[in-house]
Structure formats: structure tokens, C-alpha cells
Amino acid sequence: MGGVGEPGGGPVRLGAPLPTFRWEQIRPHNLPGDKWLVIERRVYDISRWAQRHPGGSRLIGHHGAEDATDAFRAFHQDLSFVRKFLQPLLIGELAPEEPSQDGLQNAQLIEDFRGLRQAVEDMKLFEAKPAFFALLLGHILAMEAQSWCLQHDLGHISIFRKSRWNHVAQQFVMGQLKGFSAHWWNFRHFQHHAKPNIFHKDPDVTVAPVFLLGESSIEYGKKKRRYLPYNHQHLYFFLIGPPLLTLVNFEVENLAYMLVCMQWTDLLWAASFYARFLLSYMPFYGVPGAMLLFVAVRVLESHWFVWITQMNHIPKEIGHEKHRDWASSQLAATCNVEPSLFLDWFSGHLNFQIEHHLFPTMPRHNYRKVAPLVKALCAKHGLSYEVKPFLTALVDIIGSLKKSGNMWLEAYLHQ
Structure with a gap:
């Protein structure tokens, strides 16, 4: 040594x-x-x-x-x-006397989580069932509004033995079916998984100055920043959040990413989506009608995307980097929603957000199997394994926005 x-x-x-x-x-x-x-x-x-x-x-x-x-x-x-x-x-390597993790982290929790992951690997829960995703693709081709689910999985897991074919499949689903770049989605979404609910690392919560979440509310109040009436953000959220995220923010961000990063293959896939859409509907509705239909579809799927994905995150802890271990950081930022056959289908199994974040490469059809093991790990270490009813989870988004807005107002008036 x-x-x-x-x-x-x-x-x-x-x-x-x-x-x-x-x-x-x-x-x-x-x-x-x-x-x-x-x-x-x-x-x-x-x-x-x-x-x-x-x-x-x-x-x-x-x-x-x-x-x-x-x-x-x-x-x-x-x-x-x-x-x-x-x-x-x-x-080099860590000195023998140094702990494996820096800071005050729970070494026993880390050891137990790694043991859980090994047990999950031994149970072959990271192996995808091609038939499951083949049936899902057929379903999605019939109901394109649900195609966010499949492209999401293709970005995380390997359905095919060769990762190259997995990426081609994701490009097809993301580009041809949705009109977005697979590279852009992975760039954005993997950051969310690496550091969920961490400012400047998770793009899903780095939304100031439009909305203030968690610790950013007090910071903006102390600095006397008032770009919008944040104490009413739970009300204007309905006007610019769910309706416009996919239609405006994702469209602009996605196009800018493809052009700046010169992702020409993704650009061609996206162009094929718009060509197919216009050629399919212009003969029936004309250009104005086809564009109106496109806007309507984007607004509808934007509502689905915002409510389904954020009910698991916005009501949870949102702040700056705390350098937690993997399991603790994911559990602090996520919660589950009570499963049912309908909700599993409707949310694309994203109601099992805890399992999805702990094991992002696990195919969704195995979340129910691993959930009891994760729950047992949380019980052993006194960690919160939060499961909410569906409607409660949706309402909590509004409550969390209102709470953050009130925190901003109090800091703004009294600091």
C-alpha cells in the first residue's frame, strides 16, 4: 500500500x-x-x-x-x-482508516441497502420481459397519449440484449411517437434520478423564478425578490404549469438541445413525427385545424405528465445538496401512491416512485415484487416509506405550493 x-x-x-x-x-x-x-x-x-x-x-x-x-x-x-x-x-484509493462515505452517514443502512440490491439481483428482478414491452408497444401505438411510459422505460432499462438496439427503440418511440429527442430526455431525466429534489442538480425542481419550491422560497424572500406573486402560486400554477409544460417549455428546451448539441438523428426522428401528424390530419382539418389539434393534444398530455410525475416529488423535501447516501436521498424526495390495476396502468407504474428511484434500471413490472423488501428496509432503519391515496397526492401538490408561497411572503415581509 x-x-x-x-x-x-x-x-x-x-x-x-x-x-x-x-x-x-x-x-x-x-x-x-x-x-x-x-x-x-x-x-x-x-x-x-x-x-x-x-x-x-x-x-x-x-x-x-x-x-x-x-x-x-x-x-x-x-x-x-x-x-x-x-x-x-x-x-488511488481511500486510506484504510477512512470510512467508505464522507460525512455523518448511516453505514449500516448503506450496507443493508447494498445487501437488498444484491438480493434483488439474485431474484433477477432487473431482467425485463420482452413480451411485456412488446404488448405495451402495441397498446401505445393504439393510444399514443400513453407513450411517455414506454420511452421512459427504454431510457432506463435494457429490453434488448444489445444496448444499441435499446437506444434505437427509444429514439423511435421518443422521436416518431412523441416528437422529442431521446438524448435530451436522458440528459434531463437522469439528472433528476441522480439528485432528486436538489436545486441546480435536478431540473424538475429548478423552476425559479416562475415557481418557488422548498428552501428557495425563503431565499427569495430574504433577498426581496418578487418577480411574481408567489404567495398565489398555487393558483396561477393551474394556468402555466400543467397546461404549458409540454407545449411550451419542453418544446423549446428540446429543440434548443438538439440544435446546440447537434443531435441530427434525433432532429430527423422529431421531424418525422411532425410530418406524420400534419399529413394525417391536414386533409381533414386543414392547417389551422391540425395545429389546433396538436395544441390540444400537447395540453392534455402536459396535464397528465405534470400531475402524475409531481405528486410524488413536489410535496417532499426540496432543497440544497445534503450529501446523503443513495437510499436516504431517494426516500427523502419520493413517495408512493396506493397501487391499483387502474392506477398502475394510468400512471405507467410511476405510483411506485420509491422503488423506481432506488432501482432506476428495474423494469416496471417488478416494482410490486420488490416493494415489500424496500418497505422492510425502511422499517428497520426508521425511514419514512410514505404511501398516499391518489387524490390526496394530487391535492398535496397544491398544498405544497401554497406553503412555499407563504414561506416566501413571510421572509419577504419580515427579513
Whole structure:
């Protein structure tokens, strides 16, 4: 074993003893252009390589100077393949006396969660059933309003043995059926899974100055920022939230991403969607009628998307980075909604949001099987495993927006 490494450690020569590092040496390496990660007690310098990370530099950078072991295992299905890319980035390992995680984290919880994940792997719950998704695709082709569900799964899991075909399938569903970029969706959605409900890391909650959520409410109040009447945001949410997210925000963000990042294949897929849509409906309704239909469809699916996805997150804790372990961070940001055959279908199994966040590569048809195991883990460690009735979950979105708005007003008037 080598001595304690210097802060500027370089790549390790093959066969050479590994330098060791303490957490106090690792913590400073969380800057743009200077990023270290700890995975399975080994220290990696990803500063230059992060730009080539398939999931994007921002996603991997969110774990800078942290133990990213559980995130690494959660997002990568073929670990032996991915470790080949990590080997050239290896600069050392944690000193023997250093804990595996920095900060005051529950080591027993982390150990138990990793044991749970191993048990789930042994139960083969990460193996997808192609027949399930083939039937789902047929269903989606008949009801395109539900196609968000399939493209969501294709972005997370491997239905095909070759990941290349999995990505092609996602491009087809996302581009041809929905008119969006698969790369853009993965770029956005994987950040949400990596750091749910964390400002500036989860794009789903970084929505200021339009809406204020959680800790941002007090910050804006203290700084006397009043771009909108935030104490009434629970009312104007109905006007600009559910109706316009997909129609305006996603359309603009998606197009900008494809052009800036030069995702020409995705652009062609999206163009094929618009061509098919217009050619299908213009003969019946003309150009104005076809455009009106397009707007109506986007507004309807936007309502579905906002209510179904945010009932599990907006009412939960929203704030700045707290450097929790994987299980605790996901549980703090998510809750479940009581399952039923209708709700499982209607939400695309996103009512099992806790299981979906703990195991993002797990196919949805196995959420019910793993739920009792997750619930037992939470009971053992005194963690909240929150399950709500469907209508309660929807109403809680409005209550949470109102609470955040009142927090802003109080800070604005009295600070």
C-alpha cells in the first residue's frame, strides 16, 4: 500500500501500489474542470473524461468529491464493461482508516441497502420481459397519449440484449411517437434520478423564478425578490404549469438541445413525427385545424405528465445538496401512491416512485415484487416509506405550493 497521496494525484501505473487519500484531500476536488469520484473505495480523477461521459458531464459531475458507489451501480447495468473505462482514471484509493462515505452517514443502512440490491439481483428482478414491452408497444401505438411510459422505460432499462438496439427503440418511440429527442430526455431525466429534489442538480425542481419550491422560497424572500406573486402560486400554477409544460417549455428546451448539441438523428426522428401528424390530419382539418389539434393534444398530455410525475416529488423535501447516501436521498424526495390495476396502468407504474428511484434500471413490472423488501428496509432503519391515496397526492401538490408561497411572503415581509 502506498503512502498518503498528494492532492494532485495522477493516473496510476499498471502494477504500481495505489496511493491513498483521505476525505479531507478529496473534498476540494468538486470544481469545474477538477472532479474526483470515489467508487468502491477507489478514487478516480474524472476532470477531463467527464465531457465524454455517455450520460453527460453534468450528471457525473453532480457526484463530485462523493462516494458514488450506489449511484454507479444504479445507473449501469454491465458493471464489468463500465469498469474498463474507469481503470485509466484511477489515481488511488481511500486510506484504510477512512470510512467508505464522507460525512455523518448511516453505514449500516448503506450496507443493508447494498445487501437488498444484491438480493434483488439474485431474484433477477432487473431482467425485463420482452413480451411485456412488446404488448405495451402495441397498446401505445393504439393510444399514443400513453407513450411517455414506454420511452421512459427504454431510457432506463435494457429490453434488448444489445444496448444499441435499446437506444434505437427509444429514439423511435421518443422521436416518431412523441416528437422529442431521446438524448435530451436522458440528459434531463437522469439528472433528476441522480439528485432528486436538489436545486441546480435536478431540473424538475429548478423552476425559479416562475415557481418557488422548498428552501428557495425563503431565499427569495430574504433577498426581496418578487418577480411574481408567489404567495398565489398555487393558483396561477393551474394556468402555466400543467397546461404549458409540454407545449411550451419542453418544446423549446428540446429543440434548443438538439440544435446546440447537434443531435441530427434525433432532429430527423422529431421531424418525422411532425410530418406524420400534419399529413394525417391536414386533409381533414386543414392547417389551422391540425395545429389546433396538436395544441390540444400537447395540453392534455402536459396535464397528465405534470400531475402524475409531481405528486410524488413536489410535496417532499426540496432543497440544497445534503450529501446523503443513495437510499436516504431517494426516500427523502419520493413517495408512493396506493397501487391499483387502474392506477398502475394510468400512471405507467410511476405510483411506485420509491422503488423506481432506488432501482432506476428495474423494469416496471417488478416494482410490486420488490416493494415489500424496500418497505422492510425502511422499517428497520426508521425511514419514512410514505404511501398516499391518489387524490390526496394530487391535492398535496397544491398544498405544497401554497406553503412555499407563504414561506416566501413571510421572509419577504419580515427579513
